Amino acid sequence: MTKHRLFWPAVVLAVLLLANLAFTPDFFAIRIKDGHLYGSLIDILHFGAPLVLVALGMTLVIATGGIDLSVGSTVAIAGALACLHISEAADPASPGTVVASVAIALAVALVLGVANGVLVARVGVQPIIATLILMVAGRGVAQLVTGGQIITVTSGPYRLIGGGYWLAVPFAVLLAVVVVLLTALLTRRTALGLLLESVGGNPVASRLVGIRASGLIALVYVFSALCAAVAGLMISSNVSSADGNNAGLWIELDAILAVVVGGTSLTGGRFSLGGTVLGALIIQALSTTIYTIGIPPETTLVFKAFVVITVCLIQSPAFRAKAVRRRSSATRSARPRPLKTEEAEA
Amino acid sequence: MPAQSAQQPVLEVRGIRKEFPGVVALDGVDFRLFPGEVHALMGENGAGKSTLIKVLTGVHPSDGGEVVLDGRPVRIAGPLQAQLAGISTVYQEVNLCPNLSVAENILIGREPRRFGLVHWSELRRRAAESVADLDLDIDVSAPLDSYSTAVQQLVAIVRAVEVSAKVLILDEPTSSLDREEVRQLFAVMRRLRDQGVAILFVSHFLDQVYEICDRMTVLLGGRLEGEYLTGELRQVDLVARMIGGEPSDPGEPSDSARREPAEGADAPPFLRADGLARSGAIEPYDLTIRSGEVVGLAGLLGSGRTEAARLLFGADHSTRGSVRIEGAEVSLRTPRTAISHGIAFCPEDRKTEGLIGELTVRENIVLALQAARGWTRPLSGTRQDEIALHWIRALGIRPGNPEALVRNLSGGNQQKVLLARWLITDPKLLILDEPTRGIDVGAKAEIQKLVADLAGDGMSVLFISAELEEVLRLCHRVGVLRDRRLVAELPNDGSLTPESIMATIASGAQS
Amino acid sequence: MTSNPMAGAVRRGRQYVPLLVTSVLLVLMFSVGSVQYDGFLSGQVLLNLLIDNAFLLVVAVGMTFVVLTGGIDLSVGAVVALSTMLSAWLVERHGWPPLLVIPLVLVVGTVAGFVMGWVIHSFEIQPFIVTLAGMFLARGLCYTISIDSISITDPTYTAFAQTRIPLPGDLFVSPSVLVAVGVVAVAFVVLHHTRLGRNVYALGGSEQSALLMGLPVARTKIAVYAVSGFCSSLGGVLLTFYMLSGYGLHAVGLELDAIAAVVIGGTLLTGGSGYLLGTVLGVLVLGLIQTLISFQGTLSSWWTRIVIGGLLFVFILLQRLIVGRRKV
Amino acid sequence: SGGGSADGKDSGHKLTVGFSQVGAESGWRTANTKSVQDAAKKAGITLKFSDAQQKQENQIKAIRSFIQQKVDVIAFSPVVESGWDTVLKEAKDAHIPVVLTDRAVDSKDDSLYVSFLGSDFVEEGKRAGDWLVKEYQGRTDPVNIVELQGTTGSAPANDRKSGFTDVIKADAKFKIVASQTGDFTRAKGKEVMQAFLKSQPKIDVLYAHNDDMALGAIQAIEEAGKKPGVDIKIISVDGVKDAFTAMSQGKINVDVECNPLLGDQLMDLVKKVKAGEQVPRRIKTQEGVFTQDQAAAALPTRQY
């Protein structure tokens, strides 16, 4: 079972949650309050949902060997546009207004994704720079939309997206689950996953087998932008306001971290959606842990650094092999390091 | 031949064992190498030859056994240590840095220096010298990736020879070289041998082995089968030992695997290229390929065979000329369009242009078929397994696990996977660029038969190989290239021999 | 077989085309600025570009090493901040002499880089995560030292900060510029003319090949992160001169600027290809964009961002279109 | 776009002011920027505006470029307090007077700037503390306080924290049981507050370093089934309109004002400075502490 690639991320998540239990005895308690589920675990899922979505889009981008730095700006733009539309509408609480606002946000995200995709796949700009452009400019666009202010909206249907509940479960969580399942279905039940992994694993060879790499690459940037937009709607809906300045700030780093912690390599190729979901939850659980056990803000980063590096060491086969060898062969003379065993025959 | 029994082996391994997850690649192998000999390491694809070499040079740590160098047990921790201990190696795949110049690839790690800085002019001079030593003519200051696989293979050899080590290990150095280069290489090997260097040589070309080697060690499924003097083992017996069976009829198939095209010589051409060219790569050429016909391309290293083929597949853009498929003019702008016209292309460089190392055997096999169907029409899991298992069996891919990662397969088995990928797409024109590189004798015959059968069923084949015998065995017609120009088209009517092709290449005669 | 020496020379020359294009575009951008804004066309504006970006230049040089091997170093901004903090804290709160503090800071940065490189290499963990953890740690350490910013009033530091080295024509540069130019020169020699430098390129070309060719992969890999750590801490020292303060929020996001500079300079993020001088151009491009913005002087906060993005976009687009599409 | 300094020249005596803003990290900041821009227009002053995107380097660069463009007065809101000596000296050498807004610099050399106009974050923290002390006067049972800090390391966060703790530490019944950063944003404020509500058995008072975090926290408190302002008393800083609305609904108990609308005061100051008049070194903005009824009354006139 330890061979399964989700094993170690799952262990890490479990350990983090258990650590909380030591500080807050009723950490695992889930109650029904006002007709909806209430508890720390629910919070982790609830606040983790946007990150899961952003990381999901990022996973596919990374699978093709790219990276998308612009997701944070897309998060901000989506929230800003939706809230602007609602705040200017005659009837902010009508479902029609909300649907229109969501449609506007998604449509603009689509355009942004296409822009990234064209820059990367057609013009041939390195992904990090192509998306950096939108990362910088997009934040400006979000501020332009909000006029640098926080747009507060009061709209029941809009609030549902990120802050509401459905069947006692946070709607955002359900939404995230649905998107994850759809993505899994889309990549694993069709050949999309295989083709993406192929493009990321060896672009030259992929071209020669007749895969239309540029189309696929553009597609993943669009997908990433859409995921980010939905996440942006969730975030803004959760606080019923749009903050063009701060919404989604640095979320790209968290998302990339989630993807990598989940076992997908930044060099492209194989990806694991399950790993990404676990990775995102690990990151969210880590934040919650920091709040609950009361790590002072000035040492938060030091704590985070240690957790991240421990997580990675635990996941590293090389580290585990070494740790095991050290223990088992204290008497035997030290052996030289095995050199990248599984990569050696290429 | 030096009298080895009196001598101490320069390199000896005893009871070497190497396990990979799920595979025992080497199981108690003994092996010795004497100074001043050329020693062949023989075995089927996946027998463990490359693994033995990698364990010897410290790329993989061994799981048991010992390595003795000059009479002393040693632990070689990595290629660097191996080099320092006097073992110089050319690994099976080209392992050079494509982004560096040829000169740097030859000398990196040993660059001549002046005042602690790299002495560039000296570096280029020395590299050019070593290249000239092998009678090659390459611009050493050009980046390595501007050269074809074959040239890169030669550069790797130059690098290894340049070290002047005690032990020289060559893992399938000749897999894509042609006669002239092989001759040059052998001359160098003989010279080194006479200087007392011990040379370990791996090749699937039995003739080459018999030509150059003094002794051989045969591996069978990761175990030692035996050690023989070349003079005392007939080829048929060797083949039998390699496959672990009884000596039978010569492993060579009948002289010709070729069948007559069903529709005869006047059948309409499937593909016709008129004055197709790409400036700087290949001069304008005309070529027609009929259905059911196997057309070979012969030529020396860098003569432009690959370049000519790539234009037909849309892998490179042609700068002039036109292509007609079944009479209609088409523009082959990308591989995708070529594929949609029923063309398949199996590239020569499996590592960089062919396989996706991180994916499994199954995924690599179905990839081209899946790409042609588009992502919305996936092949079902069971269908994929069916296809993969069928071809694993048909081509003898080992290990036979469709879920093994391709990068963990032995070189020859990887080549088979690549071939299987294109065979299942059922194309109308199959372009094979060095399809049998690194494939063992038995499987090679199988593959040749398969190609002949497919052609018999009406498929057109463009067949490129450095091995002229193979070209002659399979092809109905042979196009001869020289200096990136198609200089002749010879019908293979029985009178054609490797020598006559060589003569055509040399004279550059127009047909 | 034929070989064409001319073709070889042309091929070698072609490698420098991106560099040339980038410089031409840079000059073009400067000219546009000069036409648009009074006072733009002056030597001092150009020199200020160097004065204001000296620390970024030094950091980007270190980043170039890492990126050339195919790695990435996210910790640089945080290491810069830690260096400023450590300097300010030791000098101001503990009264240590600057001549002791500066070498110490450089050692700390180098060791930090070394350790990250060692972890990356020996446990085969992706550089992204290891250096991200390094970033958290370094910034976290800043806050544990002090949450406030610490001003530096030490005379050595102020002298260094306020010294102007006069140049002919009423121009001046700061000592930091000389340090940065020195770093660029040394790095250029190291990258292009020493074994370490060539190993860096080899590693970026193919790590596996480098290993099989018997190159010291472990040493090189660890070395590039140590170099980056050193450059970051040196950049931190220069920033300390520039700001005369230590602060945990200094240089936030600097890693992105450094990576952007490297990549704009034509270095491939996948490693193995690129030039140090490209990085210098990349830093100048970023600096020039900033200068243009401040000369424009009427942009609101958001238009500032949008215009920065837009200028970057135009620049990258022209660069790509002129250099032409690389073969896939 | 373009022609930046052209209009500065042809209009001979029209004043040109270079204003370097920290960035646009919050609604407060944007309101501040807008107020300065509007006031400049109203006063007929050419404003050169530069946004530093939270980077001190950028502010230094901007000030340098103001010097180069020979503006009449430089005004800026420092990102941080320290590290300005070099560039301010350059301004002084160029005989350009400097006015600080919003935040001071901690230079020992008094001659580097002529005046500082803005609020005092420590004072704001103190006022928040004062209200709390008064509110709980005469009671002895312990008061559990949770604190939502601003961005770690930022000056308002540091100062509002220290001002507040300075006041309440005199009385042992006040206890800060949890304190985390909410990065000055609503989303973070809500997230952190939710965690507090689960990990802290009893919370009496919430002290938020700005209104955005308080507004986020209010949502968390409501979702936990408690009444903000009643079950948990809320102290906040800034005084944005949304907070006044919440206050008028009884969800925030007290808001310490931090006024971003410094534009007119700044322009007056600039004119005086240019005219060579004597100006005070420290000008505090008029700021109040609003309670719920005051807020309800002031709500209609709140500008942002």
Ligand SMILES: Nc1ncnc2c1ncn2[C@@H]1O[C@H](COP(=O)(O)OP(=O)(O)OP(=O)(O)O)[C@@H](O)[C@H]1O
């Ligand atoms: N890194 C690896 N991981 C797992 N299995 C491996 C690895 N390297 C080699 N093997 C397995 O070890 C066996 C021996 O492979 P090896 O490359 O030594 O064969 P070979 O004799 O060189 O064959 P060929 O003639 O095809 O080159 C094969 O079954 C191969 O699949």
Ligand SMILES: Nc1ncnc2c1ncn2[C@@H]1O[C@H](COP(=O)(O)OP(=O)(O)OP(=O)(O)O)[C@@H](O)[C@H]1O
């Ligand atoms: N002197 C040279 N020798 C060999 N190849 C060269 C030489 N100079 C340049 N080349 C490059 O090598 C390639 C040769 O073309 P191509 O790959 O089509 O040859 P080929 O006939 O397939 O030979 P092979 O694959 O056996 O090397 C071209 O890309 C060419 O630019």
Ligand SMILES: [Mg+2]
């Ligand atoms: Mg092999």
Ligand SMILES: [Mg+2]
């Ligand atoms: Mg070829």
